Amino acid sequence: MATTARDVARRVLARVEQGGAWATLALDGELQRSGLADRDRRLAAELVYGVLRHRARLDRALARHATLGRTPPAALIALRVAAYQLLLLDRVPAHAAVDDAVAAVRRGVGAKVAGFVNAVLRKLAAAGEPPLPDDPRQQLEVACSMPPWIVDELAAALGEPAALAAAAEALTRPAPLWIRVNRRRATVDEVRAALVAEGATVDDAATGGAVAPAVGDGAAAEPAATAPLVAATALRVTGLGDPATSPSFRAGLWTVQDLGAQYVDALADAGALPAGARVLDACAGVGGKATGLAEVVADGVVVDAADVAPAKLALAAEAAARLGLTAVHPVACDLLDPAAPLAAAYDLILLDAPCTGLGVLRRHPEAKWRLAAADVAAAAALQARLLDAMVARLAPGGTLIYSVCTFTRAEGAAQIAALRARHPTLRLRDERVTWPHLDGADAFYMARLTRDAC
Numbered sequence: 232m233a234t235t236a237r238d239v240a241r242r243v244l245a246r247v248e249q250g251g252a253w254a255t256l257a258l259d260g261e262l263q264r265s266g267l268a269d270r271d272r273r274l275a276a277e278l279v280y281g282v283l284r285h286r287a288r289l290d291r292a293l294a295r296h297a298t299l300g301r302t303p304p305a306a307l308i309a310l311r312v313a314a315y316q317l318l319l320l321d322r323v324p325a326h327a328a329v330d331d332a333v334a335a336v337r338r339g340v341g342a343k344v345a346g347f348v349n350a351v352l353r354k355l356a357a358a359g360e361p362p363l364p365d366d367p368r369q370q371l372e373v374a375c376s377m378p379p380w381i382v383d384e385l386a387a388a389l390g391e392p393a394a395l396a397a398a399a400e401a402l403t404r405p406a407p408l409w410i411r412v413n414r415r416r417a418t419v420d421e422v423r424a425a426l427v428a429e430g431a432t433v434d435d436a437a438t439g440g441a442v443a444p445a446v447g448d449g450a451a452a453e454p455a456a457t458a459p460l461v462a463a464t465a466l467r468v469t470g471l472g473d474p475a476t477s478p479s480f481r482a483g484l485w486t487v488q489d490l491g492a493q494y495v496d497a498l499a500d501a502g503a504l505p506a507g508a509r510v511l512d513a514c515a516g517v518g519g520k521a522t523g524l525a526e527v528v529a530d531g532v533v534v535d536a537a538d539v540a541p542a543k544l545a546l547a548a549e550a551a552a553r554l555g556l557t558a559v560h561p562v563a564c565d566l567l568d569p570a571a572p573l574a575a576a577y578d579l580i581l582l583d584a585p586c587t588g589l590g591v592l593r594r595h596p597e598a599k600w601r602l603a604a605a606d607v608a609a610a611a612a613l614q615a616r617l618l619d620a621m622v623a624r625l626a627p628g629g630t631l632i633y634s635v636c637t638f639t640r641a642e643g644a645a646q647i648a649a650l651r652a653r654h655p656t657l658r659l660r661d662e663r664v665t666w667p668h669l670d671g672a673d674a675f676y677m678a679r680l681t682r683d684a685c
Contacts, residue, residue: 236271237312237331240278244308247283247597254279254597269472281315282308283596284403287376288360289314295361296354297347305339306348313352318360325356367392375399380604381589388638394668401667402674406593408471409672411464411488413554415526417479419463425479431471435462461497464523465490467671483554488519491590491665491672492583495634496523498661498679499581501532508578510534513566513621518547518559520583525551525558535573537562567620576626584614586635586642590674593667611641618650622657628684631657634677638664643676656683 239261246252258279262272282289289311290299299307309332316328329352337345363370372382377399389395412422423433466485474480474487501510501524510528512521515536525534536559538544544561551559564571587610588598618633625631633650635642644662651657661679665672 234265234267235331236267236274237278238335239265239267239275240282240312241305241308241335243275243279244282244312245305247279248308248600249304253595254283255594277320278312278315280405280596281319282311283600285315285319285376286311286600287378288373289318289376291373292318292355292360293351295358296351302347303340303344306336306344309336310348310351313348314355317352317356329353329356371396371399375403376599377402378599381599381602384589384607384639387640388664397668398666398674402592403596404593404667406489406591406667406673407671408468408474409488409490409493410466410468410474410485411493411523411526412466412485413483413526414463416482416555417484419466422479422484423466425484426466426468426471426477429471429477429479432469434467434469435465461490461493464497465493481553486519486522486550486554488523489591489673490670491636491675492519493523494663494665494672495581495583495632495675495677496520496527498634498663498677499524499579499630499632501579502527502529504528504532504578506531508532509574509576509626511573511577511580511621511624512536513580513582513617514538514584515547515561516540516543516583518544518550518561520581521547521559522550522554522556524579524581525556526554528558532558533560534558535560535562535577537564537566537571537573539563539565566617569620569623573624575624576629577624578626578629579632580621580625580629581632581634582617582621583634583636584617584642586610586614586637587639588636590636590638590676593673607639607641610637611639611646614642614646615649618646619653622650622654622682625682627682629682630660631680631682632677633680634675636673636675638666638674638676647678647680651680657681658683 243257243261246257247254258276293299293310293314313328313332316323317325332352333345333349336348363373372379385398386395389398412419426433471477506529510524510532512524512534515521515538518536521534521536536547541563544563548561562572587602587606588595592598621631657680659680663677665675667674
């Protein structure tokens with residue numbers, strides 16, 4: 232029997248919900264093995280991310296007709312996939328969604344449970360979704376399928392009810408594809424032309440809006456050459472398909488990077504560093520920001536890309552090679568170890584710290600169901616230790632860029648305020664946030680600090 236888009240979606244969701252896999256990687260693997268056509272691949276992705284984004288809303292509707300806690304896991308996943316099609320997709324006939332779910336459960340669990348699934352879905356198709364709560368906050372939690380504690384964090388960050396609703400709704404939508412032009416190989420216009428020739432539609436960064444200043448304690452409101460730097464690198468692309476198959480991508484003319492992450496690199500202003508300067512991308516991961524820094528630094532500047540995971544650094548090295556960047560120097564190490572094989576002092580350190588990741592829920596909606604409020608304090612504690620370790624390696628007069636892809640105050644403005652209290656020689660020069668509903672970017676907090684020269 233041939234694999235279908237719904238089969239792939241159910242397998243991916245099982246790996247995510249029962250095996251702890253991340254949806255992006257699990258979906259990529261399943262699609263590579265599936266042999267599905269492009270249209271069916273898109274449907275599989277829609278079902279996976281749709282269920283993860285709206286899981287609580289779907290469960291609320293299903294719970295009117297079933298006791299979900301006693302439903303076998305495979306049957307519950309099938310119910311969610313079908314419920315998403317019935318309630319939130321217009322183009323799928325109800326009978327197709329129901330019949331497919333019932334057949335899948337009959338094959339995988341048995342005829343008795345299949346009969347139960349059939350009854351539940353037919354009731355759901357007839358009744359539709361129950362009305363949303365009257366209370367505005369509860370209505371937002373249900374409509375955006377967002378745990379109350381995350382809504383509380385959003386409210387603390389944004390204040391105004393209208394802004395809260397706009398941000399929560401934006402975090403439930405798919406993220407756009409932003410790319411960063413490799414200015415060592417091409418201009419924005421050249422990359423735009425190449426992508427249009429490949430069948431894509433391309434928009435400028437200006438369509439995403441202006442980056443918003445954060446509420447800080449006297450931080451400068453003027454950007455550090457941020458707007459022109461991002462304008463020279465950022466394009467929003469639709470209709471491209473898999474970026475890895477693009478000829479211009481393979482030629483190293485651009486790489487995928489969210490607009491918020493591009494603002495972090497822009498805030499560093501690494502192009503202003505003199506030849507011979509030392510740069511550290513701490514927690515470099517797969518090298519998105521390290522390669523961004525390497526594209527603008529002067530010849531002879533070394534960018535140490537440090538991370539505790541050698542596998543991630545191997546991917547960073549591959550990315551640097553594809554982009555033709557020789558400045559990136561991967562270093563596998565524990566940043567908290569004073570004996571880590573790093574320079575004693577750096578002129579620029581970028582710490583994109585491990586965080587709760589609430590700002591990238593558009594890309595990783597499964598995080599909503601894995602995180603708890605207590606995780607914020609745990610992440611903030613690790614960030615503080617990493618920041619102290621980075622200050623110890625910051626040269627006099629050097630610049631420290633701190634960023635997190637989240638919106639909790641404990642991981643953002645409060646973290647930097649506490650850092651400055653511990654290290655009085657640090658000066659806050661700029662502090663910024665990005666938001667999906669304002670900028671078209673992931674939700675980032677970023678700060679630029681400098682150390683007194685003496």
